[in-house]
Amino acid sequence: METQQYIDAIEGILFIVGDEGIDCLQLSKILEVSKAQATALLDDFVAAYHKRNIKGIQVVCFGGKYKLATNPEHFQYYQKLVEQTSATISNAALETLAIIAYNQPVTRSKVEEIRGVGSDTMIRKLVAKALIKEVGREDSLGMPILYGVTNEFMDAFSLTSLDELPDLQDVVQIEQDEDLFKTKYQEEM
Template structure:
C-alpha cells in the first residue's frame, strides 16, 4: 500500500468537507511538506491520466477530492434523471433539517439525525437542492449548507416562510393519534373479558 493510495483513500472518505495538511500529516505520519508534495503528485497523476475523472482542489487550507470539470454536464444529467431514483428517506430527512435549520454543518445534521449524513448531503448537492452557504469560523472551517433557488422552485416556495410550520404539524399529528393508545387497547380488552 503506497502513501499516495493512502492519501487518496483519506481524501475519498472525508468527502466534500475536505481535510487539512496538519490532519493528513498526523494520519499519514509524515511532515506537511511531504504530504503537500504527495498531493501535487497525486493530482498530477489524475491530470495526466485520461481514464481518471478525479481532481484535487485546494479550498482554503483544505484539500477536497472532486471530479474534473468536464464531467459536470454528465453528473448534472444524472442528478436530474428520473432514473436516478427518488430521494431516499435519509436524504429527505437531511433536506428537511437543512431547510429548517440553515445554515448548518454536516456535523450538526449528523447530531440531529443520530447517524452519518455525508452520502445524503452529497446526493442533495448533486441534485442542486442544497449548496455551500459559507464556512464556520475556527478549526476545520466546516461547510455551512443551505437550500438553493432550485429547491424553492421544486417545492413551489416563494420564501422560506412558506415552509409548513413545525408546531402546527406536530399539533395536527397529536390530534390524529389516540392520546393513550395502550390504555385504549387495555380498556377494550377488559370490556371483552380478556384481562
Template sequence: MDLTGYKGILEGLLFATGDEGLSVKQIRNALDLDAESIEHLVQELIDDYNQPSRGITIMKSNQVLHLTTKPEHSGYYKKLLETPQSSRLSQAALETLAIVAYKQPITRIEIEEVRGVKSDRPVQTLVSRSLIQEVGRKEGIGRPILYGTSTEFLTYFGLRSIEELPPLPENLSEPDIEGEADLFFEKFQDQLDMEKE
C-alpha cells in the first residue's frame, strides 16, 4: 500500500488538533488504516522532523501524539515572548473592532456577514488584547458567543463610555459600517502610536 499521500494528511490532522493532539485510535479511524501503517507514517514524520532544517517535532504523551516545537530552539521562543508586541492593530482587527463596537452584542458569524470574510483571527487577537470580551450567549442552535467591547477598549481609545463613539452617518449601508468606523479607530490608533514614541 502506498502511504505517501497519507503522511501529509496525518501532518494536517496533528496540526489541526493543536494542543489536544491525536491518539493512534483517532488517527486509525480518520485515515482508515491499520496500526502498523499508522506506526510507519508517524515514524516517517518523526524522521522528517529530525532534520536540522525543520522546526517542529512529534511528541508522544499518554498515548497521544502532538506537534510541538523542538526543545533545542526554546531560547528563541523565550526571546520572542519577551519582545514587546507591536501596539498597532492590523487592518482586519480594526475592522472587526469597529463592527463589534457599533453592533454589540454580536456573534463571530454576524461579524463575518458584515466583513464578508472569516474573522476568527481578528476576534482572537482582540480577545487576547482584552479589547473585546464575551458578554453572553445568543439563543438558538449552538448558542454562539456574543462579543462586546471591554473597559480596556474604552481606556485604549480614551473614551469614558461607548456613547462617546462618533455617530455613523444615517444613510450608511450595513456593509460600510467598518469603513466609516475604521477611520475613527485608525485616527485613535495613530494618535496612540505618536504618544508612545
C-alpha cells in the first residue's frame, strides 16, 4: 500500500475509534506494519493534516493514544451546541438510560441483551452528556465496564435517590398484541 493510502486509512481509523483513541502498537497491527512504521505514518498523517489548514478538528496524543479532537479555540460554539442539544434525548437513549438506572451497575452487553439491539452508540452519548459513567469493572472474562448513573442524571430527573424511580410494574407497557401500525391519526378518505 502507498503512504498516501495509509494516511487516508489513518484518518478513518481515528474517526472510528473516537474518544478511545489508538496507540502505535494497535495501529501497526491494523495496518500490518511494524510499530516504527506505524509511528512514522502517524507523524506523516499529522503533518498532512496540519497542511490542510482546517482549524476545527485537531489531532492530539494523550497517554500515547492518538485521536481527533475539537480545537479549543472554538469552545464557545461547541458549548452553545451542547447547551442546545443537551435538553433533548432520543427515545433509544432514554430507554438505555432507564435500563442502566434500574439495573446498575450494569455492563453494555447486559443493556444490549435487555434492549435487543446494540447500545454502544447510546452509551457513548449518555457518557458524553454525563448522565452515566463507568463505575467499575465486572469480575468476569474480559473485565467489562460497569455503568451507573451520575449526579447529573439525578439532577436532570429531580431525584434525591434511585428509590424515587417508579416501580417497573407501574410503568405502562405496550401490549404485544396491539397493532403497531394502527394509529388514531389515520388518513381520512
